Amino acid sequence: MDRNDELFERAQRSIPGGVNSPVRAFRSVGGSPRFMQKASGPFMWDVTGKKYIDYILSWGPMILGHGNPEVLRAVHEACDRGLTFGTATEPEILIAEEIRKLVPSIETVRLASSGTEAGMSAIRLACGFTGRSKVIKFEGCYHGHSDRLLVKAGSGMLTFGHPSSAGIPAGVTADTIVLEYNNPQQLEDTFRSCGSEIACVIVEAVGGNMNMVKGSPEFIHAIRDLCTRYGAVMIVDEVMTGFRVALGGAQSVYGVKPDLTMLGKVVGGGMPVSAFGGRRDIMNMVAPLGPVYQAGTLSGNPVAVAAGLATLRLVQAPGFYDRLTSISRRLTEGLTEAARSEGVPFCADYCGGMFGLYFLPKVPTRFSEVTRADTAAFGRWFHHMLDAGCYFAPSTYEAGFVSIAHTDKEISHTIEAAREAFAALKAGQ
Ligand SMILES: Cc1ncc(COP(=O)(O)O)c(C=O)c1O
Ligand SMILES: NCC(=O)CCC(=O)O
Numbered sequence: 001m002d003r004n005d006e007l008f009e010r011a012q013r014s015i016p017g018g019v020n021s022p023v024r025a026f027r028s029v030g031g032s033p034r035f036m037q038k039a040s041g042p043f044m045w046d047v048t049g050k051k052y053i054d055y056i057l058s059w060g061p062m063i064l065g066h067g068n069p070e071v072l073r074a075v076h077e078a079c080d081r082g083l084t085f086g087t088a089t090e091p092e093i094l095i096a097e098e099i100r101k102l103v104p105s106i107e108t109v110r111l112a113s114s115g116t117e118a119g120m121s122a123i124r125l126a127c128g129f130t131g132r133s134k135v136i137k138f139e140g141c142y143h144g145h146s147d148r149l150l151v152k153a154g155s156g157m158l159t160f161g162h163p164s165s166a167g168i169p170a171g172v173t174a175d176t177i178v179l180e181y182n183n184p185q186q187l188e189d190t191f192r193s194c195g196s197e198i199a200c201v202i203v204e205a206v207g208g209n210m211n212m213v214k215g216s217p218e219f220i221h222a223i224r225d226l227c228t229r230y231g232a233v234m235i236v237d238e239v240m241t242g243f244r245v246a247l248g249g250a251q252s253v254y255g256v257k258p259d260l261t262m263l264g265k266v267v268g269g270g271m272p273v274s275a276f277g278g279r280r281d282i283m284n285m286v287a288p289l290g291p292v293y294q295a296g297t298l299s300g301n302p303v304a305v306a307a308g309l310a311t312l313r314l315v316q317a318p319g320f321y322d323r324l325t326s327i328s329r330r331l332t333e334g335l336t337e338a339a340r341s342e343g344v345p346f347c348a349d350y351c352g353g354m355f356g357l358y359f360l361p362k363v364p365t366r367f368s369e370v371t372r373a374d375t376a377a378f379g380r381w382f383h384h385m386l387d388a389g390c391y392f393a394p395s396t397y398e399a400g401f402v403s404i405a406h407t408d409k410e411i412s413h414t415i416e417a418a419r420e421a422f423a424a425l426k427a428g429q
Helices: 003-014 071-083 090-102 116-128 184-197 215-230 249-254 301-315 318-342 376-387 409-427
Strands: 034-040 043-046 053-054 108-112 136-137 174-179 197-203 234-238 260-263 274-277 348-351 354-358
Touching: 053 090, 053 409, 071 301, 090 108, 090 301, 108 116, 116 136, 116 197, 116 260, 116 274, 136 184, 174 184, 174 348, 184 215, 184 274, 197 215, 215 234, 215 249, 234 249, 249 260, 318 348, 318 354, 318 409, 376 409
Parallel strands: 136 174, 136 197, 197 234, 234 260
Antiparallel strands: 034 043, 043 053, 108 274, 260 274, 348 354
């Protein structure tokens, strides 16, 4: 028993499953989750002192790598001025201005503390604005754990085989319609049958919670066109993709202008910040301007905003996303080649600083294809990689992330380790 095992046993006595978020448990791959003690750049160290190259990056936020000195300085300075005031502050204006500049579909923006809150608030707002109650989401997309959206959701929900949560009264999800991702025809048919009742369509334009599945341009533009035609609100959930797949998020990649956008993860630079924003006429419905209530004791927290603001400034460095994308490309091409040379059915894809690894013969385009992945092979590969000091998400239903701090050296090490892991798989180990 090493110190990770000891801590895991102890944690389970006081914390359900020993973790404060289910995706941290190693349930689908087996073994004890690693208890991390520190991180720097592209690395994390567990409590035994073992060093890992981090491809989870706190599930997306750490795009600059861990411990960026400018972000840390901003946080320390903000701490010295006060941890929270529960009042309006100037940095909230600065981050709102920065968000509006980088994501031009956002005319005004409200800050919250988690992606879950952003999603819950955005659909409440869409319903309040339209006076309608039906919400369309897509199978395998995860928008946080608010009740109305926790139906056929991705990420941990899929990993643990319960795509819809217990404890949510049927009435609460009665107006949530779940459709197939990348199926514009089904969406159009649904609008044709009940378009006047649909308040909003919420989508991850690049899905990152059923492994990584890119929306087809045809699908994303069909959502835009149908929402416009039927007076529904198009919500793009950019909690994962915002400032991650491109400076302007997935909406800039697809050239689509949503009515509302959700942000999280990178926008807080490792601290709890999320946001929802968009068309001014819709946002004007939010309290105190309008009748849609939304609030938060720690919303716009000055320390969290300082981390987010420093991060948003740093990602605007010239060439940042070209470099980030080339890191993802090198990694995914190297892994694919290593698998091919060892004869293991595997493929990979990437979008900006986000990637998907699939134990499948071809890149999936929808949830039903993702479920065909060889999860047993993935579990063995995952543990080989972990032993070799490469920390990937412990599930075939999660996307992976790189940071600007990942260098060729880490990528080469990872590809070499993967080659050995694929060879071991082939040898039946
Ligand atoms: C696309 C997407 N939306 C919403 C959320 C919820 O965010 P949070 O975990 O901050 O509540 C997540 C991740 O958790 C996400 O990946
Ligand atoms: N895909 C998983 C997440 O992005 C969220 C992490 C968490 O819920 O802890």
